[in-house]
Amino acid sequence: MLSRLDNKSRLDQFLKECRSAYETVTGSISNDIRSKEDLELILNIMGRNPSRANMKYYWSKHTESVSFDEFCDYAGQEREVDENLLLRAFEQVDPNGDGFIERDELERVLLKYGERMTQSELKQLLDDFPYDDKGRFPFEEFCRKFADIIEECQSITKRTGAQNGVKERKNLSIKQPRPSKRSSSRLSITSLASIREQKPDEPPSPKISPRKSSTASLPRERSLSMTRKDSISSVKKSSSQTKLSIAEPKNLKSWHNIIRRGCLYVNDRCKFSSQQYRLDLATASAVWISICPQPITKELARVDLELFIFKEEDNEIKEYISCQNATIKGKYCVKTDLRSGKYRLIPYTSGCIFKQRSEESKSVAKLVKGSGEAAEITQAFIDALHHAFDSFDLDGNDLLNYEEFNNYYIRANDDECDLETWGHVTESYETKDGELTRAGFIAIHEQEALDNPDDVTELWFTLHGIGLNNSLVPDEICPFIVEIHTEDCEGHVETTSIRENADLLDRAVCANVVAKGTSKSISDLKDLQLWTYQTDTRASFVVLNQMKNPMAVKIDCSGSQNCISSIDDLKCTVKIKPEEATVGIHLMKENPTKDWSIVCYEELDQL
Structure with a gap:
């Protein structure tokens, strides 16, 4: 598979680089690579940047180890990230072919298609690159400097030796966490910039803490902090809130209206991904937002879609905005008042109806x-x-x-x-x-x-x-339509690529249930509570642990009638970390035309 290596000298040089990188992590070519992370690290050391699809091929779910010969084969299939490759990529965004790209356009491309970074991180990166008085970058100069950064990353190992080299590289890349399942695997520009700035013996720069936002002057919009510890105390204060019904504004047709489409996809049990929506408001405004499923199959006609609103600053989600909501004519509707700024709208479903298929169909269609x-x-x-x-x-x-x-x-x-x-x-x-x-x-x-x-x-x-x-x-796909109405200004909406935010959404669900539901103590422990929020279509259970120790709670709803759950069972054991809230179970009607009854018992369990 080493077809790109067209002569013996290149082959010898390639194998020498393979051995050097391989021994950096494994210590010897006689030792196998034992993890997918180490395989990707060694490829990165060689200047290769394998895609997620390629990594799934190199390290499948059945792979236990990779030998040196196998590694050489994989490395030979990957192109080295060099100046020419970067040039071809950036030529795709050259609007007029003049060899320049405007700084604003480059910012947009890097924020949208590259690794996620804040505006301040991006500014720090771009300030170090040359641009003319018109705010433009010459392609060749940009790519040359970027390639220099990659070359310096590789030279670290050669300067410091095998084990010291990998230790140094790991220290230098602390600012860049390993990508999550659905995030891009492209080389991180921010991490490369940090490597370039630091000397081999210097510790990595500390990560800049996100700026705190203030909500003290906000009149009608109620925010719940999304930091784990703060969210508990915030929602506790709101637990006395009464349930409110909302109606569609009578003058809604005169409001500014934006319609967006999207799809929800199943990733894993109770984990989903979808497009998200960035809402930018120039001034404070009343907002009415609805989301309605457009299922392809009749089985998903009752899917319970919701939409959570979060405050966004510097391209980062900061806090969950608690809103009045109701289901009206099959649409999940949200009513609130938002001040000027940027917001992130994220779809959610409980997993009671739309969920991972339990087994694959035995009948395989012919292609x-x-x-x-x-x-x-x-x-x-x-x-x-x-x-x-x-x-x-x-x-x-x-x-x-x-x-x-x-x-x-x-x-x-x-x-x-x-x-x-x-x-x-x-x-x-x-x-x-x-x-x-x-x-x-x-x-x-x-x-x-x-x-x-x-x-x-x-x-x-x-x-x-x-x-x-x-x-x-x-x-395992559920299309939907989102309608965004703003009364006092015309909002701007940008659709993001498909993303998964399971942890973020779970914390928003917890905040919502505790803010609007009722509670009871578990086993007479006042700081361990089961919160329940029930509507006409769904019941949600959340365990809130305000103690200093982790806890485990059994939730048993098996005595309920005409119910289906988010976990394919009516019983579960929930493990809750100290001072956190955790979603236990969601229930919906199995037959929507019949009555349902919910009986729930809870007790402490051993960790």
Whole structure:
């Protein structure tokens, strides 16, 4: 697989670099790599930046170790991040081909498509690069300096030796945490900048603490701090709040209105990802927001969608905004008053109805019919691809732009689509006005299916990733429509790529339940409480532990009638850290036309 190494001297140099990097972490080429993290680290040391899709191939769920020979094979398949590669990537965002990119445009690209960073971190990075009096960067100079940073990262190991080198590199990269499951795996610009700034013997710079926001002057908007300890005390003060019903404003048609589409995807049990929405208000305004499911299958017609609002500063989520809400005509509606600023709107579902499939269908749909030159994809496959295309076409123009195709790519490959890949797609398949057509989208999958019609295993990974089961039924995808009405100013809304915020949303659910529900002490412990919030459609249970020790609580709702739960059972054991709240279980009606009764018992359990 070392096809890029076209002569013996390059091969020798390559193997020497492989050995040096390999021994940096393992100590010897006779020792195997024992973790996926170490494999990725050694590839990074060599200047390779494997995608998440490639890492899943290199280290599958069945992989226990990787030998030196296997590592060399993988490294040979990865391109080195060099100046030419960076040039080709940044050429994709050169609006007029003059060799420059404006600073504002570069900021937008790095914030949107690169590693997540705050505005202050981005400013610190860009201030170190050359730009002219018009605020523009020359491509070549930018990429040359960026490549110098990468080269310096690699030279650390050579200067300091194997074990010292890896220790130093780990110290230097403390500011950059390992990406989460669905985040980009691209090289972090912020971490590279920190490496360039520091000398080998210096400790890493401390991470700058986020700026605290003040809500003291906010008249009607009520904020609940999202820091774990503070959120407990904040929601406790609000526990006496009465339940309020809300009605759609009579003059709503005269308000400013923005409509956005999106999709919720199943990642794991009670973990979901979706697009998020950044709302920017120039002035304070009354706000009415609704989210309504548009399920493809009738089984998801009752899915319980909600929308949580968070305050955002410097591209970071700061605090949860508690709002009045109600379900009106199948729409989850939120009413509140927001002051000027930026907010993040994040969809949520309990997992009672929309959840990970319990088992895969035994009936596997055919993707290809015929053989040889007569082979073609089946109509069932084509129909499924049409449904998939519609779910990613968020603006409804029957085309996929870069952001929309990136959402597809994230689901299909567990990785972000870089600009070079997008350029290859638009060059190879049918486009219109620079966007991928429906026919082009189908052609991508048709080509993959017909390239090897006898083995479509990889194609099924893609189809499962975008929410289809073995019968090509989209049972792990739920499209929705978000409507945002603002009374006093015209809001600006930006749609983000698909993301998962399970921990953040769980804490918002806890804050919401404690703010609006009722409580009772568990086993006569006043600082250990079970909070319950019940509406006409759902009941939610949260355990609040205000003690100094971790606790475990059994929740038993098996005596309830006509109920389904978020965990496929009516019993669970919840482990709660000190001074934290944790979601226990959600319940919904199994048959919506019949009455339901909820009986819940709780008791302490052993950790």
